[in-house]
Amino acid sequence: MKNKLIRGLACNGRVNVFVVDTTQLSNEAQKKHDMWPTATATLSRVMSMAAMMGSQLKNKKEKISIQIQGNGEIGSIFVDVNGNGEVRGFVGNPHVHYQYNDTGKLAVGIAVGNQGMLSVTKDLGLKEKFTGQVALQTGEIGEDFAYYYAVSEQIPSLVALGCLVDTDNTVISSGGVLIQLLPGALEEDIVKCEALAQPLARVSSMFKNQTVEEIANSLFSDFEKLAEHEVIFSCQCDKSTMKRALLTLSKEERNTLIEEDHGAELTCHWCNTQYHFSEDELIELERFVEQFAR
Ligand SMILES: [Zn+2]
Structure with a gap:
């Protein structure tokens, strides 16, 4: 199942607007990684952000990779996206669940921690990759990315990310909104955007009963859609990527897999996704390595 992202302009072309629904994508991730609710909400928020960041990439070869390393129990968070709208990600510890006592909301900031780093690497198919890195602010993800944009890209941004999880761990609704002031923005645009922070505090429930277009139009009466894309949870792994992973092991380690384990599970x-290599396949791989080494 695919989700939809739209981007466009508002305030007479002085504000950039991105809206993405990631409900299906987050459900897919939840099932694949068997995540508990707060872990799901955390990864979902980062994936929504990645989908919006990646919406200006041109093709499958252009990629943005996000890594968050906080001091919370969830550990590392990895998400990447390519120009085809294919998003994938995982967290160090999928079995994390915290709720704030007062609001009952999933406590993403506690799971992630507020000490650590957020880094974004853009691989635009050029010789060099560009990496921007900032310190985590709250671990709630939205504020951390707003800070990233302000510091690393000098773009004043309002970021709203949310994910509602049901009692059976499935995702009810999730998505994100990114609003960025363009260089010619006026004082009135700033006031208008700042006032949106309050309605956007309940962003996750907006995706429960509104389409991405309805959300954009409810935020800006003059919203003008410029582009739309599909986004999907998709990993590009296959048996040959796993073969390359086997080749990063030492010869001794590979021999152990053959002689003691009689196969490998990667x-x-x-x-x-699990990949099985039979003893014969491992022996064949070893022959290939020897040929190559000669
Ligand atoms: Zn994979």
Whole structure:
């Protein structure tokens, strides 16, 4: 199942607006990684952000990779997106669940922690990759990305990310809104955008009963859609990527797999797909390595 992202302009072309629904995508991730609610909400928020950041990439080869390393129990968070709207991601500890006592909301900031780093790497198919890195602010993800944009890209941004999880761990609704002031923005645009922070505090429930277009139009009466894309949870792994992973092991380690384990079971971190290599396949791989080494 695919989700939809739209981007466009508002305030007479002085404000950039992105809206993405990631409900299906987040459900897919929840199932693949068997995540508990707060872990799901955390990964979902980062994936919504990645989908919006990636919406200006041109093709499958252009990629944005996000890594968050906080001091909370969830550990590392990895998400990447390519120009085809294919998003994938995982967290260090999928079995994390915290709620704030007062609001009952999923406590993403506690799961992630507020000490640590957020880094964004853009691979635009050029010789060099561009990496921007900032310190985490709250671990709630939205504020951390707003800070990233302000510091690393000098773009004043309002970021709203949310995910509602049901009692059976499935995702009810999730998505994100990114609003960015363009260089010619006026004082009135700033006031208008700042006033949106309050309605956007309940962003996750907006995706429960509104389309991405309805959300954009409810925020800005003059919203003008420029583009729309599909986004999907998709990993590009296959048996040959796993073969390359086997080749990063030492010869001794590979021999152990052949002689003691008589096969190998490899799991892709990104999508949790398991790949089996029989003893014969491992022996064949070893022959290939020897040929190559000669
Ligand atoms: Zn995979």
